[in-house]
Amino acid sequence: MNRPRISLIALALPLALGACTMAPQPKPASTLNVPQGWRTPAPAAGAPEVAARDAGSNPAPGVVERDWWRSFGDPALDTLVRRALDNNGDLRVARARLQEYAARIRVAESARLPALNVSVGPTRSRAIGPFGTPVESTSVAGSVQASYELDLFGRVAGAVEAARFDNLSQEAALDAAALSVAANTASGYLNLLGLDAQLELARATLESRERSFELARHQFEVGYSSRLEMSQAEAELHATAAAVPQLQRQIALQEQALNLLLGASPGPVARGTDLLSLREPAVTPGLPSELLRRRPDIAQAENALAAADASLAVARSQLLPSIRLTASIGAAAHSLPDLLSSPEDLWSIGGSVLAPLFDAGRLRAQAEIAGTVRDRAVYAYETVVRTAFAETDNALASIDGLHRQLVEAEARRVAAGEVLRVARNRYTNGYASYLEELDAQRTSFTADVNALQLRASLLAAHVDLYRALGGGWAPATGVSPAPAASAAQSR
Structure with missing residues (x-):
């Protein structure tokens, strides 16, 4: 299942680059x-x-x-x-x-x-639990996000x-x-x-x-x-x-x-x-x-x-395509004291390629x-x-x-x-x-x-x-x- 997808991506990338080209303007x-x-x-x-x-x-x-x-x-x-x-x-x-x-x-x-951003925010929610009863929860999360574009x-x-x-x-x-x-x-x-x-x-x-x-x-x-x-x-x-x-x-x-x-x-x-x-x-x-x-x-x-x-x-x-790398690291807990003492670690890393097609x-x-x-x-x-x-x-x-x-x-x-x-x-x-x-x-x-x-x-x-x-x-x-x-x- 993976090989056809890779072949499709390999075929689409040259087409995308070809669509991005433009004749010189002397x-x-x-x-x-x-x-x-x-x-x-x-x-x-x-x-x-x-x-x-x-x-x-x-x-x-x-x-x-x-x-x-x-x-x-x-x-x-x-x-x-x-x-x-x-x-x-x-x-x-x-x-x-x-x-x-x-x-x-x-x-x-x-x-x-790189661009660095910091976010901290509490969340209070009320939802229906698995037994049909309402469940209320509080969470506090903080993270640092970084992004960088390869030129x-x-x-x-x-x-x-x-x-x-x-x-x-x-x-x-x-x-x-x-x-x-x-x-x-x-x-x-x-x-x-x-x-x-x-x-x-x-x-x-x-x-x-x-x-x-x-x-x-x-x-x-x-x-x-x-x-x-x-x-x-x-x-x-x-x-x-x-x-x-x-x-x-x-x-x-x-x-x-x-x-x-x-x-x-x-x-x-x-x-x-x-x-x-x-x-x-x-x-x-x-x-x-x-x-x-x-x-x-x-x-x-x-x-x-x-x-x-x-x-x-x-x-x-x-x-032409643009390549952007992103990464974030953070922590989450059900309360602010828990966030400071024993938080849950969160992280992510990835990249993206954006090429204009139409x-x-x-x-x-x-x-x-x-x-x-x-x-x-x-x-x-x-x-x-x-x-x-x-x-x-x-x-x-x-x-x-x-x-x-x-x-x-x-x-x-x-x-x-x-x-x-x-x-x-x-x-x-x-x-x-x-x-x-x-x-x-x-x-x-x-x-x-x-x-x-x-x-x-x-x-x-x-x-x-x-x-x-x-x-x-x-x-x-x-x-x-x-x-x-x-x-x-x-x-």
């Missing part, structure tokens, strides 16, 4: 092409190289210092960025999320160890691996958020200094317009000029005066935006140096291929891809879902890399274009100032009408504002370049995201 073909170089020439010297030269060393090309915001030479900016990195609300949320993913690793690793097909190991890659992805996400906060703080501060410079220019121009209006009114009163010239001087005075509160409003809004990044209450923001005293940094970006190891968002996408691939392996392993395609569908998640992670990784290349090229193009614009704007500003000086002398000496000086005033003011705006935009473009290059970020010791993603894609 990863999508890569469409990513790494460019050989940048379209726009890189700046000749980098700010980190300046700092390193001050320290007596020469960094390798393409290296960006971690505290890159110090390259602008403003201690107040350094203070603001560090406050933002310490107190920003989004970063605090990201740090809490990282603790969650670290706990998920411990949850996954717990499946590698023959790597399901538990795959779950642990997926949890670790998820944790690495969240670490990179925290670094990417910190880089964004630092860059936004630096950009906001540079914009604030640009607005301060424009406000100072507007106030100085307003004083000049007041003097021009007083002169025009005096010449009208003594009959040297017409009411038209006096009215035009008054209109220009009010136009310049209106620029002052407009700039003050923009400064207040920018200060509030910075306070939000700093996690601070509304209030003024401390300044250091002025806009024109800031150093203009320039970074050596290196080769495009080097960018893949310098941006935390790329590391985040790489580890997310590796986690998705490990989760796919776990989903596929659900189709589930209406649920496990296969879950594996297919995991495959689509892995495919989306591949597409997301390629998109992040392309975005990194585009942002770096855009920042380099902006620096190059803005630098050339600023050269021309400075030349125009100097020329417009000379035109204003000549026009004012001609008007004062009676050789020209006030319209000539008025036109020169407008041109000079526009040229000054344009030069200041371009200067602020050029500095902000350097921040964008630092952001595009990863801001000096580097993987943690012993962590190499790029090989991890390569290993995931080769599964």
